[in-house]
Amino acid sequence: MVAGEPSGDLLASRLLSGLRPSLPDAHIHGIGGPHMQRYGFQADWPMEKLSVRGLFEVLAHYREIKQIQNSLRDKLLAEKPAVFIGVDAPDFNFGLEAQLKQAGVPTMHFISPSIWAWRGGRIKKVARAVSHMLVVFPFEEAIYREAGIPVTYVGYPLAEVIPIQPDVSAARHQLGLPQEVPVVTIMPGSRMSELKYNSATFVAALRLLAQRDKGIRFIAPMAGERQKTYFESLIRQAGLQDVDIQILDGQSHKAITAADTVLVASGTATLEVALFKKPMVIAYKMLAPSWHIMRRMAYQPWVGLPNILARDFVVPEYLQDAATPQALADALWKQLGDMPLRDSIYARFTEMHHELRRDSAKESAQAVLQLIEQTRGRNRMHSVPIS
Template sequence: MASSADLAGRTAIAMVAGETSGDLLAGRLLSGLRPQLPDALMHGIGGPNMAQHGFVSDFPMEKLSVRGLFEVLAHYREIKGIQIALRDQLLAERPAVFIGVDAPDFNLGLEAQLKSAGIPTMHFIGPSIWAWRGGRIKKIARAVSHMLVIFPFEEELYRQAGIPATYVGHPLAQVIPMEPDQAAARVALDLPVHAPVVALLPGSRMSELKYNAVAFVAAAKLLLQRDSSLQFVAPMAGEAQHRYFNELIAQAGLQDVQIKVIDGQSHRALAAADAVMVASGTASLEVALFKKPMVIAYKMMRASWYVLRHMGYQPWIGLPNILAQEFLVPELLQDAATPQALADALWQQLQDGAHRDRLQRRFTEMHHTLLRDTAGESARAVLELIAQSPRRA
């Protein structure tokens, strides 16, 4: 492990991304940073998008991909062990900067310890203090030297709390085209060109799938009873997810030609779709950037839901609705996310042409607002933080 964090030698950049969406976002940051530091050692915890830029993962990213209060508790000892091992490794190495990408429950505690030891810390994607758990702001101030934020209103919120922050736009706004080519996506996925297509995105983690996918498949079956010409496409994040979803399709008495399960290619599936059923999270913002009507749904362990439902102080949980500050699209959560309710809401999204046109306009405006040179601006912020550090003596 490299011991020098001097830019004149081999710089060490440490990073942690805890799930698929974080790996994608971190990959964008590294695409701007790697050309500036071609010989730097970049390591920590990450996935395949980060690896494309020479990042080395010291621990499997999948170990951190657990959501829900009680679900995390079940894996607490293993996750805590990874955090301690990485902390000790980084305290010995003393990298030029540590960048935590999302995963606040893991990263903020680690960042606080590194910062107190004099290692500059950056957090990419601010915890949603504007949505819930606002008390986190004091913890963030102790842990983070500089915030990189992806929504325009966040920059001032953090600065008011005394935390330096830079709005860098949302990386997905650069990745996703302003005008997706639906016909080309359908040809690439071997989907019918003229039939109505619905994309199913019940979540990338197995823990999410086990709570959301049953209702998604049952809703698809109800929709097929209304219109047998409907074609469903379901992108899965991994082999285990693919296998599990296929089992649900078979149990529902459906055929794989009615619900086409594909490996990855979620963006291509969204481009191909007329409407989307999606689990709450970053994926709902991706749907908005593809300008598609959607129904946002989410289920979790009942005990986790009981706690979390009292922590929010906004009426929305879906990112498109939060950014719009209104219920642009339906949200069906926990017990409300029944197959019948999901089917009814999705059917309305398919049938209401005026609503689709309004969403197209609003989502296009949202896309322009979030569009920045994220890779370049975030890389500049990282280099400035390194340059400002007194440790470079």
């Protein structure tokens, strides 16, 4: 298995929770994080090596990433595992999967790339690389069936973990927050590359909100110690020591639950915020050349997953030059003060939550076991001598 970032690690752990009871003695290894390791997963390389985003940012780390990919490929070609499962990280995993599939190793990919949002031609690359696709959104099944790629819709794993009615009072109590104060959670991204492009603007928006209402409490969950140290340095540089900002080690779900609204970098975290039924402002910045290339590839108006699923701008999106501190602060301020808007968002996201909720651990594990059995069956047929 290969998962390249914290969200993939969490999603893969749901699959493993369903798979381990059927394969208690299986050796499961590759690239992954702590959530996967709880189910006996062995990390051959640290997951952080793959946590790079953006076309030009990846180029800076290309040699090291390619070396890891080649080393893992050689190891797996010699080992001939029962199945390889790539979890998200499409640019790394599809290249590896194509070589393994060609060599007779069954390959499964968990989480479809956003071929429905941009780079639609990628479906041909998927067909060459993937024996079976696991998708988390219901509309994705038809896309892969039409392309002749075996597919299973397993639901969105976190839709089972996140409660339909989050306990805001309990989360605030656990974080030492008063029940009645306005709370804004700041989530500039889990990768260091994301933090470096998003955090300064997010912090500047935080400053503008604090100037409007000194009673606002801010929470910033950080994915690791490096991220936390970097974000703390920006807070100091901005002179915001007097603003009530609680920087957490992880605990993103608790931070989202406690919030009245969330400022979040575009990515899978936006769907987590939606599952907690929270208003949010989606923003994203990246290296300018990467942005210009990716913008031309897009062919629908939304980038945030909640908006894509709703096919509507349920929550605002501010990208690249549009993501100014003033624009972000104004949008967050509106959400803090507009109760009918917040009630409307809560209703839309509750409906979305029900649509995405399935037993993903059971569904995904069953698909893995079936793929292994199908491959074994074919191998047995090929090994029978013809009289």
